[in-house]
Amino acid sequence: MAEVNLSINTSLACEILTGFIKSEITRVGMSRAIINLSGGLDSALSCALAVEALGAENVLALRLPYRASSSNSLTDAQLLIDQLGIQSKTIEITDMVDPLIRLDPQMPNVRKGNIMARARMIVLYDQSEATKALPVGTSNKTEILLGYSTIYGDSASAINPIGDLYKTQVRQLSRAMNIPAPIIDKPPSADLWADQTDEKELGFTYEDVDKLLYLLVDQRYSAREAVEAGFDEAFVNTVTTRIRRYQFKRMLPPIAKVSNRTIGYDFLYLRDWGT
Amino acid sequence: MKLTLALAQIETKLGDVEANLSKHLHFIERAKAGKADLLVFPELSLTGYVLQDLVASVAHKPVEDDLVFKHLLEASHDLDLVVGFVDEDSRHRFYIANAYLSGGKLVHVHHKVYLPTYGLFDEGRFFAWGDKVRAFDTRFGRVGMLICEDFWHASPPYLLWLDGADIMLFSSASPGRGLNDKDKLESARWVERVNKAYASMFTSFVAHANRVGYEDGLHFWGGATVFDPNGEELSHGPYNEEAITFTELDLNQLRRTRVRLPLLRDERTSLVQNELNRILARG
Numbered sequence: 001m002a003e004v005n006l007s008i009n010t011s012l013a014c015e016i017l018t019g020f021i022k023s024e025i026t027r028v029g030m031s032r033a034i035i036n037l038s039g040g041l042d043s044a045l046s047c048a049l050a051v052e053a054l055g056a057e058n059v060l061a062l063r064l065p066y067r068a069s070s071s072n073s074l075t076d077a078q079l080l081i082d083q084l085g086i087q088s089k090t091i092e093i094t095d096m097v098d099p100l101i102r103l104d105p106q107m108p109n110v111r112k113g114n115i116m117a118r119a120r121m122i123v124l125y126d127q128s129e130a131t132k133a134l135p136v137g138t139s140n141k142t143e144i145l146l147g148y149s150t151i152y153g154d155s156a157s158a159i160n161p162i163g164d165l166y167k168t169q170v171r172q173l174s175r176a177m178n179i180p181a182p183i184i185d186k187p188p189s190a191d192l193w194a195d196q197t198d199e200k201e202l203g204f205t206y207e208d209v210d211k212l213l214y215l216l217v218d219q220r221y222s223a224r225e226a227v228e229a230g231f232d233e234a235f236v237n238t239v240t241t242r243i244r245r246y247q248f249k250r251m252l253p254p255i256a257k258v259s260n261r262t263i264g265y266d267f268l269y270l271r272d273w274g275t
Numbered sequence: 276m277k278l279t280l281a282l283a284q285i286e287t288k289l290g291d292v293e294a295n296l297s298k299h300l301h302f303i304e305r306a307k308a309g310k311a312d313l314l315v316f317p318e319l320s321l322t323g324y325v326l327q328d329l330v331a332s333v334a335h336k337p338v339e340d341d342l343v344f345k346h347l348l349e350a351s352h353d354l355d356l357v358v359g360f361v362d363e364d365s366r367h368r369f370y371i372a373n374a375y376l377s378g379g380k381l382v383h384v385h386h387k388v389y390l391p392t393y394g395l396f397d398e399g400r401f402f403a404w405g406d407k408v409r410a411f412d413t414r415f416g417r418v419g420m421l422i423c424e425d426f427w428h429a430s431p432p433y434l435l436w437l438d439g440a441d442i443m444l445f446s447s448a449s450p451g452r453g454l455n456d457k458d459k460l461e462s463a464r465w466v467e468r469v470n471k472a473y474a475s476m477f478t479s480f481v482a483h484a485n486r487v488g489y490e491d492g493l494h495f496w497g498g499a500t501v502f503d504p505n506g507e508e509l510s511h512g513p514y515n516e517e518a519i520t521f522t523e524l525d526l527n528q529l530r531r532t533r534v535r536l537p538l539l540r541d542e543r544t545s546l547v548q549n550e551l552n553r554i555l556a557r558g
Contacts, residue, residue, distance in 0.1 A: 008454050009457060012454060012459075016454070016515065019489065268328045269327055270327065273290055275289060
């Protein structure tokens with residue numbers, strides 16, 4: 001197996017990412033961040049970075065449990081809230097979600113999970129408006145590449161400080177930023193149904209897939225070269241297929257071009273235009 | 276002869292030339308307070324970097340009746356200035372440009388000759404390619420200016436060297452990339468390595484001014500540097516924050532280094548020309 005070193009200089013990472021959060025929030029005339037704190041590692045890291053960037057008084061954490069959510073999710077989120085000294089709100093989404101789920105008694109878990117993720121997005125954006133705080137994203141590079149998210153659900157945010165860090169790099173930076181050990185050590189899970197874990201659902205470990213993604217994406221290995229580097233061919237095929245299949249989750253919807261100047265094709269401005 | 280050089284690493288407002296001009300005037304005051312003779316701003320310092328469809332609306336001409344340049348030309352009575360801007364020629368082609376201003380006059384304009392259009396870069400889509408690499412005379416001796424990708428290629432610094440430049444002023448809006456376990460980004464390490472190499476190989480002063488701040492997810496890393504004709508680092512600005520870095524250049528070092536190490540004297544330009552002619556004629 002090819003030697004793949006994913007380790008990062010955590011103080012440099014922290015400097016760049018906190019600078020990003022501060023710049024992108026303050027340049028639009030805002031000063032506050034709001035984050036859906038699930039109790040998992042990604043949102044814990046985004047939250048810690050936001051606190052480092054803006055100060056604890058400018059970060060609001062939302063805890064948005066469903067009735068079937070693991071109780072650990074709430075207590076782990078609270079651990080971080082206490083450690084960082086930030087404000088939090090807890091709003092249960094059960095009453096938003098259940099009436100829709102009841103309409104279809106046969107509804108599979110994936111649909112239920114998507115409804116929960118989108119309900120959380122609705123609360124996040126509502127509270128963003130209510131508290132004048134910008135939603136900070138919590139999706140890492142691994143899940144964005146694998147399409148392991150709910151479009152317009154957990155993938156929705158105004159800015160994403162950790163979207164260019166693989167899950168194993170999220171772990172490394174989280175350790176450096178003193179995220180509480182129970183959050184770092186527990187198996188990653190979307191916690192959308194009982195005993196769900198990312199690695200069980202995906203069928204491989206983050207440690208393995210991050211190395212493969214690093215070669216395929218960052219180092220531009222072909223699938224054939226990745227196999228030659230020692231990765232199982234079926235595993236490589238699964239991952240390359242997922243990357244291609246979920247490209248749509250990484251884009252705004254394409255607009256059908258009919259005019260001379262069309263948003264997305266030849267109407268080109270950065271979001272930071274004028275700031 | 277000594278020259279106090281100031282390198283400004285600034286944040287810019289994307290597409291807001293007026294706001295960026297104010298920042299220039301503020302840094303000019305700081306440079307004057309530090310008794311600088313020459314102040315260099317980063318690439319596209321008056322406009323911001325990822326301009327895309329903003330290009331035409333932020334273009335200016337480095338002439339006295341231009342609403343932006345009149346202030347900068349006025350300021351250049353007190354110290355020489357290098358500013359980055361979008362230049363529009365008389366036939367409405369737009370260039371990434373640097374202007375050297377001194378004594379209220381425009382001394383030289385360089386149009387970027389290498390427009391990176393790969394990876395995260397898309398300059399060739401929005402800008403015209405410059406077609407000249409020329410050194411020029413200043414009150415401190417002969418100088419050459421290059422912009423970012425220009426000095427990722429070896430030929431423009433080499434041409435400036437042969438054209439008489441003893442002081443090379445490089446400017447960038449370099450997006451940081453390549454985070455790994457090292458203490459600097461890969462992009463910063465690469466740029467510092469080649470700057471040091473050019474100073475060493477051309478026995479010249481090489482100064483680099485780079486932007487800071489963010490544009491969407493892009494982060495500009497700063498870290499201004501000056502290397503002397505021995506390839507030694509004279510100064511190094513901080514990373515990731517606005518700063519002005521002052522360096523005193525002892526221009527007599529050019530003579531001392533070149534007495535010891537006559538690389539310029541021994542450069543076989545005719546050989547280069549002959550071999551280039553042969554190589555290019557091969558087609």
